Amino acid sequence: MAKRPTLTTDSGMPVSDNQNSITAGPLGPVLMQDFVLLEKLAHQNRERIPERGQHAKGSGAYGKLTITHDIAKYTKAKVLQKGKETEAFLRFSTVAGERGAADAERDVRGFALRFYTEDGNWDMVGNNTPVFFVRDALKFPDFIHTQKRHPRTNMRSPTAMWDFWSLSPESLHQVTILMSDRGLPQSYRNIDGFGSHTYSFINTKNERYWVKFHFKTMQGIKNWTNAEAAEKVAYDRETHQRDLFESIEKGDFPKWKFSIQIMPESDVGKHWYNPFDLTKVWPHNDYPLIEVGILELNRNPQNYFAEVEQAALSPANIVPGIGHSPDKMLQARIFSYADAHRYRVGVNADQLPVNRPRCPVHTYNVDGTMRLAGNPNPDAYYEPNSFNGPVQDERFREPPLKISGDADRYNHRDGNDDYRQPGDLFRLMTAAQKEQLFQNYRAAMQGVPAEIVTRQIAHCYRADPEYGAGVGKAMGIDFKPQTIAAE
Known part of the structure; x- marks a missing residue:
């Protein structure tokens, strides 16, 4: 059996006892000089980093x-x-x-x-x-x-x-996928x-x-x-x-x-x-x-x-x-x-x-928390320099991108057809897939106020009347097409 390595602290010091804290007598309080204990507790407190705001799991x-x-x-x-x-x-x-x-x-x-x-x-x-x-x-x-x-x-x-989605018609394409079997x-x-x-x-x-x-x-x-x-x-x-x-x-x-x-x-x-x-x-x-x-x-x-x-x-x-x-x-x-x-x-x-x-990395970024790599050329820590530091290479320049128009906040919903592709996707579905879509809407909309549900159904109807009618039926709402015109 191979000899097992010796347990150490993070600094590499061998640990003599990893079972018992240092105390003032068998029944006494723990002493602050027990740096092995303090290091373990401090590290445990920092074992988690902030989770991603999205895509966390x-x-x-x-x-x-x-x-x-x-x-x-x-x-x-x-x-x-x-x-x-x-x-x-x-x-x-x-x-x-x-x-x-x-x-x-x-x-x-x-x-x-x-x-x-x-x-x-x-x-x-x-x-x-x-x-x-x-x-x-x-x-x-x-x-x-x-x-x-x-x-x-x-x-x-x-x-x-559903409030956000029903107020954002551009979301219908993705919502249709999400509520389908592929969700x-x-x-x-x-x-x-x-x-x-x-x-x-x-x-x-x-x-x-x-x-x-x-x-x-x-x-x-x-x-x-x-x-x-x-x-x-x-x-x-x-x-x-x-x-x-x-x-x-x-x-x-x-x-x-x-x-x-x-x-x-x-x-x-x-x-x-x-x-x-x-x-x-x-x-x-x-x-x-x-x-x-x-x-x-x-x-x-x-x-x-x-x-x-x-x-x-x-x-x-x-x-x-x-x-x-x-x-x-x-x-x-x-x-x-x-x-x-x-x-x-x-x-x-x-x-x-x-x-x-x-591949090799050559930058002028320095320092910061948990810096692992230093600059192999300590004299070239700025650019331009005279000490053989890394330089730009014009060979990697991209061709210019033509742009036009005035800088402004343009309404991305103006003249944008947000219903054609969700409707096309719906029409590709089998009857069974459509029914599953309707029932998935029903499960996801439980407890949502009727006005929000109706607003979302109107978007579905614009994509395809059968789409809107199916979601309306699943939700127990007798959706009337004139609701769209009244909005």
């Missing part, structure tokens, strides 16, 4: 992205060249629930990907849905407030949720993933293309009804975490087919929809899926807190050949995600193993 795993098709004409990103294999990390999550929430709840699922490329970390912070509830980040904090606890009752408030997946392995936002590709000719990212589960889509999920939650709140961990442990590695949609930069303005609107999808008839490769998860983290809880993914992290877009929500998330991690984990979060790039 999550699971993660490592794997690889393998590029099987040639898309070099669209992007010069090394990570996306045919034959390339890149280490990946994927964090799944629910959106609204706290860390102690059950996995099997009706909610959007986060699908946050990191690729450790030779040019730095590329992060894609998406969901299992291609759209979102709002298109302007000015409304994002308001939306999140409705998903959290009521300040007086300290309970979740369906009234707040309650059986596991993280059985969901699709989307970058959701519009991003950009830059090729070797310095040409820009707009791009959407898709990850289609190769395990198949599997969902639960509310009743099935309630039965699971009754005896296991970690259904998704357990399924993902155990599947990988036994070698049943989940895979997703990675595809993209490509839009030439010049196509902006040619369609009825805004390609940078997060509440809209690009119809596949306009921009068909182009297969790129395979994403596989094949390794579980060794320590959940260090590698999943402290994971700090942000859409600000891109690499040459991949860029951002005028998507208002993406523009805001470039700031807000990185800032959330600075608050939650610390200004040096990128130095933690799960966040550290696999």
Whole structure:
């Protein structure tokens, strides 16, 4: 039997007794000189960091992205060249629930990907849905407030949720998905993933293309009804975490087919929809899926807190050949995600193993809490300098983005059709899926004031009369179309 290592304090001092505090006699009080006790208690008090404001309950795993098709004409990103294999990390999550929430709840699922490329970390912070509830980040904090606890009752408030959604018609597309069978997946392995936002590709000719990212589960889509999920939650709140961990442990590695949609930069303005609107999808008839490769998860983290809880993914992290877009929500998330991690984990979060790039890093950022790495060139701690410090490289400049118009607060609802795509989605559903949608609305709207319910039904009716009538019937409301005109 191998000799066991000696227990030490955080400073490395060997601990002689880890069972008994130092006291004044066998019955006496504990002495303050027992620094081993004080260190353990002080560390325990700090073992939790602030949980994420959203996507707090999550699971993660490592794997690889393998590029099987040639898309070099669209992007010069090394990570996306045919034959390339890149280490990946994927964090799944629910959106609204706290860390102690059950996995099997009706909610959007986060699908946050990191690729450790030779040019730095590329992060894609998406969901299992291609759209979102709002298109302007000015409304994002308001939306999140409705998903959290009521300040007086300290309970979740369906009234707040439906009040906000019924006053925000742009949310109907995402609400329709959430209330459908796909709002309650059986596991993280059985969901699709989307970058959701519009991003950009830059090729070797310095040409820009707009791009959407898709990850289609190769395990198949599997969902639960509310009743099935309630039965699971009754005896296991970690259904998704357990399924993902155990599947990988036994070698049943989940895979997703990675595809993209490509839009030439010049196509902006040619369609009825805004390609940078997060509440809209690009119809596949306009921009068909182009297969790129395979994403596989094949390794579980060794320590959940260090590698999943402290994971700090942000859409600000891109690499040459991949860029951002005028998507208002993406523009805001470039700031807000990185800032959330600075608050939650610390200004040096990128130095933690799960966040550290696999390529060399050269910055002029200094100091801050939990600084792990120093500057290898202590004389070059500012820029410009004469001491061989890192310098900019014009080769990585993106082509200019054409913009126009006056700076103003433009009403994003003016002239925006927020009903066409939810209606199209509804019409794709089978009769059984439609009935489940209606009943899920009924379960989610229990106790919500009738005026709010009626307002939401009016939105459903605008998307498709059968949609509105079905929700109205499920809610026991005889909805009259003239209600819309009276609003």
